[in-house]
Amino acid sequence: xxxxxxxxxxxxxxxxxxxxxxxxxxxxxxxxxxxxxxxxxxxxxxxxxxxxxxxxxxxxxxxxxxxxxxxxxxxxxxxxxxxxxxxxxxxxxxxxxxxxxxxxxxxxxxxxxxxxxxxxxxxxxxxxxxxxxxxxxxxxxxxxxxxxxxxxxxxxxxxxxxxxxxxxxxxxxxxxxxxxxxxxxxxxxxxxxxxxxxxxxxxxxxxxxxxxxxxxxxxxxxxxxxxxxxxxxxxxxxxxxxxxxxxxxxxxxxxxxxxxxxxxxxxxxxxxxxxxxxxxxxxxxxxxxxxxxxxxxxxxxxxxxxxxxxxxxxxxxxxxxxxxxxxxxxxxxxxxxxxxxxxxxxxxxxxxxxxx
Amino acid sequence: xxxxxxxxxxxxxxxxxxxxxxxxxxxxxxxxxxxxxxxxxxxxxxxxxxxxxxxxxxxxxxxxxxxxxxxxxxxxxxxxxxxxxxxxxxxxxxxxxxxxxxxxxxxxxxxxxxxxxxxxxxxxxxxxxxxxxxxxxxxxxxxxxxxxxxxxxxxxxxxxxxxxxxxxxxxxxxxxxxxxxxxxxxxxxxxxxxxxxxxxxxxxxxxxxxxxxxxxxxxxxxxxxxxxxxxxxxxxxxxxxxxxxxxxxxxxxxxxxxxxxxxxxxxxxxxxxxxxxxxxxxxxxxxxxxxxxxxxxxxxxxxxxxxxxxxxxxxxxxxxxxxxxxxxxxxxxxxxxxxxxxxxxxxxxxxxxxxxxxxxxxxxxxxxxxxxxxxxxxxxxxxxxxxxxxxxxxxxxxxxxxxxxxxxxx
Numbered sequence: 001x002x003x004x005x006x007x008x009x010x011x012x013x014x015x016x017x018x019x020x021x022x023x024x025x026x027x028x029x030x031x032x033x034x035x036x037x038x039x040x041x042x043x044x045x046x047x048x049x050x051x052x053x054x055x056x057x058x059x060x061x062x063x064x065x066x067x068x069x070x071x072x073x074x075x076x077x078x079x080x081x082x083x084x085x086x087x088x089x090x091x092x093x094x095x096x097x098x099x100x101x102x103x104x105x106x107x108x109x110x111x112x113x114x115x116x117x118x119x120x121x122x123x124x125x126x127x128x129x130x131x132x133x134x135x136x137x138x139x140x141x142x143x144x145x146x147x148x149x150x151x152x153x154x155x156x157x158x159x160x161x162x163x164x165x166x167x168x169x170x171x172x173x174x175x176x177x178x179x180x181x182x183x184x185x186x187x188x189x190x191x192x193x194x195x196x197x198x199x200x201x202x203x204x205x206x207x208x209x210x211x212x213x214x215x216x217x218x219x220x221x222x223x224x225x226x227x228x229x230x231x232x233x234x235x236x237x238x239x240x241x242x243x244x245x246x247x248x249x250x251x252x253x254x255x256x257x258x259x260x261x262x263x264x265x266x267x268x269x270x271x272x273x274x275x276x277x278x279x280x281x282x283x284x285x286x287x288x289x290x291x292x293x294x295x296x297x298x299x300x301x302x303x304x305x306x307x308x309x310x311x312x313x314x315x316x317x318x319x320x321x322x323x324x325x326x327x328x329x330x331x332x333x334x335x336x337x338x339x340x341x342x343x344x345x346x347x348x349x350x351x352x353x354x355x356x
Numbered sequence: 357x358x359x360x361x362x363x364x365x366x367x368x369x370x371x372x373x374x375x376x377x378x379x380x381x382x383x384x385x386x387x388x389x390x391x392x393x394x395x396x397x398x399x400x401x402x403x404x405x406x407x408x409x410x411x412x413x414x415x416x417x418x419x420x421x422x423x424x425x426x427x428x429x430x431x432x433x434x435x436x437x438x439x440x441x442x443x444x445x446x447x448x449x450x451x452x453x454x455x456x457x458x459x460x461x462x463x464x465x466x467x468x469x470x471x472x473x474x475x476x477x478x479x480x481x482x483x484x485x486x487x488x489x490x491x492x493x494x495x496x497x498x499x500x501x502x503x504x505x506x507x508x509x510x511x512x513x514x515x516x517x518x519x520x521x522x523x524x525x526x527x528x529x530x531x532x533x534x535x536x537x538x539x540x541x542x543x544x545x546x547x548x549x550x551x552x553x554x555x556x557x558x559x560x561x562x563x564x565x566x567x568x569x570x571x572x573x574x575x576x577x578x579x580x581x582x583x584x585x586x587x588x589x590x591x592x593x594x595x596x597x598x599x600x601x602x603x604x605x606x607x608x609x610x611x612x613x614x615x616x617x618x619x620x621x622x623x624x625x626x627x628x629x630x631x632x633x634x635x636x637x638x639x640x641x642x643x644x645x646x647x648x649x650x651x652x653x654x655x656x657x658x659x660x661x662x663x664x665x666x667x668x669x670x671x672x673x674x675x676x677x678x679x680x681x682x683x684x685x686x687x688x689x690x691x692x693x694x695x696x697x698x699x700x701x702x703x704x705x706x707x708x709x710x711x712x713x714x715x716x717x718x719x720x721x722x723x724x725x726x727x728x729x730x731x732x733x734x735x736x737x738x739x740x741x742x743x744x745x746x747x748x749x750x751x752x753x754x755x756x757x758x759x760x761x762x763x764x765x766x
Contacts, residue, residue: 324596325596325597325599325600326592326595326596326599326600326606327402327403327596330402330403330407333403333588333589335587335588335589335662336665340588340589340593340662341403341593341596343593343596343597343600343601343651343655344593344597344651344654344655344658345597345601345650345651345654345655346600348654348658350650350654352601352646352647352650352651353625353626353644353646353647353650354644355642355643355644355647356629356642356643356644
């Protein structure tokens with residue numbers, strides 16, 4: 001997946017692949033094999049504990065990798081052993097090295113079964129505590145974007161596209177040549193609170209009115225409509241990228257539409273960029289975060305301290321609250337390896353008719 | 357054990373995920389006349405599992421108080437319904453070789469076969485709640501009364517329902533707390549079937565009782581219970597899916613489900629815009645009806661598909677190696693759909709689509725008109741089952757009452 005993604009990214013972005021399985025690390029790319037002593041290059045076999053020690057054993061190499069890097073975007077697939085175990089360690093080290101860490105974590109498909117889902121749930125909680133921003137990408141939701149009879153490869157390509165688009169949007173914000181440039185510190189101030197809920201949306205438009213189309217697509221982005229996802233946030237970071245024909249009016253209209261949908265009352269950082277390779281297409285990506293409201297009374301929950309940094313994650317971004325709706329907080333109910341409390345249309349990846 | 361004579365007063369209580377309903381009837385000439393009825397919103401049950409015993413106990417007490425006050429009679433014993441995955445069922449069988457001297461089955465042979473079936477211990481930690489008689493086989497032929505018939509091998513079968521011991525204690529304890537005895541447990545799906553299926557139907561019918569938290573099913577073949585099961589999905593899941601998809605509250609989702617929901621999704625639905633309140637005032641929202649029917653139909657049909665798979669799985673366990681087909685030949689009466697979620701529009705059509713069997717919504721057969729709704733099949737059926745099952749169908753395990761007395765010091 002990372003190999004496919006790196007092909008889509010601007011050259012200013014350095015990509016490094018981390019894995020325990022030596023075979024999945026291609027020659028020629030910047031790679032780091034985790035846990036050489038622990039797994040002997042064989043992968044973790046789904047053991048998160050093994051993923052964790054594997055990452056810890058490469059601490060020195062990871063620190064070298066992150067030295068002097070202002071923004072680290074960690075893309076990981078949760079559910080298996082390497083992602084679930086190592087992600088939090090890697091994110092923690094990157095943050096210690098002074099980078100702003102934004103993580104994109106994909107959750108397994110519900111069909112992948114109970115164990116992977118539990119492992120992924122645990123990992124999101126741990127990961128959320130270590131990085132500045134965490135965007136949880138549900139494979140199930142992404143599947144809804146492709147037609148039911150699409151080939152499997154297309155479904156996975158769709159998943160790549162969402163994350164790829166997100167990375168491209170972010171990367172282009174810092175790349176030289178932006179019309180309205182921002183510096184990494186803006187991202188840092190946006191994501192200053194680890195564990196606060198992170199909103200992410202991405203949309204593409206083409207042809208006449210491309211900017212508005214892209215903005216609307218971003219507003220309808222399944223990542224932002226995940227059940228229980230943050231509806232409105234205080235601060236937004238909007239990137240508009242388009243071909244040479246994009247006008248400033250268009251760009252500002254798009255930002256206006258995004259703000260109507262997602263908020264951004266406290267601050268909205270705008271970045272616009274011309275990329276000739278986009279032609280008549282315009283891409284809008286939105287990253288948002290809310291600082292925990294200082295006035296809101298904290299509800300102490302059983303077994304959790306009021307200052308427990310895991311608490312906001314529990315309330316916003318866990319698997320449960322994202323997809324299980326009214327059943328959030330109850331034990332999962334498994335039939336044929338699927339958690340049937342998750343709505344049927346999500347598990348079956350059926351795209352719903354648009355709202356009127 | 358000789359069955360106890362039927363009392364003239366019968367009280368039943370059906371504790372569901374959404375509602376708890378209780379009915380008190382006077383038995384005249386083998387028919388129940390309703391003395392009082394009460395239902396209240398259940399507290400402390402989620403997805404068919406008790407989460408807050410205190411709240412649930414209070415709710416049960418209120419309902420029982422209601423029927424006592426409504427009728428002016430004191431309830432001394434009560435029938436409790438058993439539903440959900442907590443009540444697990446399986447087939448147990450026992451057999452004897454008929455002694456060779458004259459080759460005729462005696463009453464003692466039958467008793468021996470029954471005893472051998474009941475000797476099978478339930479899994480550890482579980483208690484047998486009830487045995488339901490299945491066809492008696494003499495040399496692999498079903499017979500209604502084998503005594504006096506010639507044969508070599510006599511086999512008796514039961515559908516045995518067991519429950520986790522702690523769970524059973526809790527349920528009994530809840531009622532005992534009001535100084536009321538549990539007269540018996542009745543399988544909720546069996547009750548629903550008794551209220552909605554005729555004797556002719558029981559030659560072959562699948563009854564699906566879709567409540568709020570669970571969907572219970574029971575299959576009758578040649579007048580006997582062949583197997584039963586439960587799926588931990590119900591009407592609450594329909595509401596939940598809608599609330600997640602449209603990002604609305606439980607109450608709004610419940611309301612939209614009832615007003616615009618359907619178990620079938622049709623292309624035409626997508627072109628319909630519906631209003632939440634209809635007054636187009638402040639706070640009114642519009643939705644695509646296609647979204648509502650799409651979300652609900654997927655969940656509904658999936659749940660019925662789970663039931664279909666569960667039925668086949670259990671049939672395979674009973675008849676290993678046989679390719680059992682669940683078709684109209686086997687169950688001529690098809691599917692009877694009942695319980696609160698049977699009221700969803702086009703429910704029968706959806707069941708027909710998924711199972712390929714004829715399907716209808718079952719309304720309880722009861723003199724009182726206000727209870728002639730699918731959602732009351734459970735509570736009405738408890739009453740019917742209590743009357744009709746008293747002697748032959750429901751048999752307690754040996755010493756069951758003694759066990760209970762010991763457990764609860766009655």
